[in-house]
Amino acid sequence: MASKIQDALSSAAALAKGMGVTLKEMMSPTITEDYPDVPPKFQERYRGVHVLQRDENGLEKCVACFLCSANCPSDCIYIEAAENTDSLRISGGERYARIYNIDYSRCIFCGYCVEACPTDAITHGHGFEIASYDTSTLIWRKEQLLAPASPRETQTAINPPPGVRSPV
Numbered sequence: 001m002a003s004k005i006q007d008a009l010s011s012a013a014a015l016a017k018g019m020g021v022t023l024k025e026m027m028s029p030t031i032t033e034d035y036p037d038v039p040p041k042f043q044e045r046y047r048g049v050h051v052l053q054r055d056e057n058g059l060e061k062c063v064a065c066f067l068c069s070a071n072c073p074s075d076c077i078y079i080e081a082a083e084n085t086d087s088l089r090i091s092g093g094e095r096y097a098r099i100y101n102i103d104y105s106r107c108i109f110c111g112y113c114v115e116a117c118p119t120d121a122i123t124h125g126h127g128f129e130i131a132s133y134d135t136s137t138l139i140w141r142k143e144q145l146l147a148p149a150s151p152r153e154t155q156t157a158i159n160p161p162p163g164v165r166s167p168v
């Protein structure tokens, strides 16, 4: 008999707890995302499509050290390096990434590449609309990943210092 009373009391307590949560949620403001009519809001830490960053002079930050690809657990970063020259400077280091591809059919957005990069060249952006029926389109190339040059940087690149060839 005592155990039945105990069962009834614990059931009533559980019911009251559940109803408490329901009532609390009923009083809370409704959160509705109107995507795709309104762009969704992301937390700053959201890991979306990568961005290859530029420095303050508009040069690419990537120096083709391969640390990102070496740390990628999905093996989805493909890089080919090339040397900067006096007449053609693409990055601030000795080398730059002539080819930089990320295969988004394999990327798990773990962020290890971002953590491994010594120059903060690769970061996560907030892009997420990359779904496709054709997986070949999920291999994003450097041209798609690279941050656009600012108007000032573009102007500097169009009118580079004497003897330096424009990267744009």
Ligand code: SF4
Pocket (backbone or CB within 6 Å): 068, 071, 072, 073, 074, 075, 076, 077, 102, 106, 107, 108, 109, 110, 111, 112, 113, 114
């Ligand atoms: S986020 Fe992870 S899986 Fe994607 S490219 Fe970077 S290291 Fe590889």
Ligand code: SF4
Pocket (backbone or CB within 6 Å): 061, 062, 063, 064, 065, 066, 067, 068, 069, 079, 097, 116, 117, 118, 119, 120, 121, 122
């Ligand atoms: S993105 Fe960073 S880690 Fe990857 S090759 Fe370029 S500099 Fe190295």
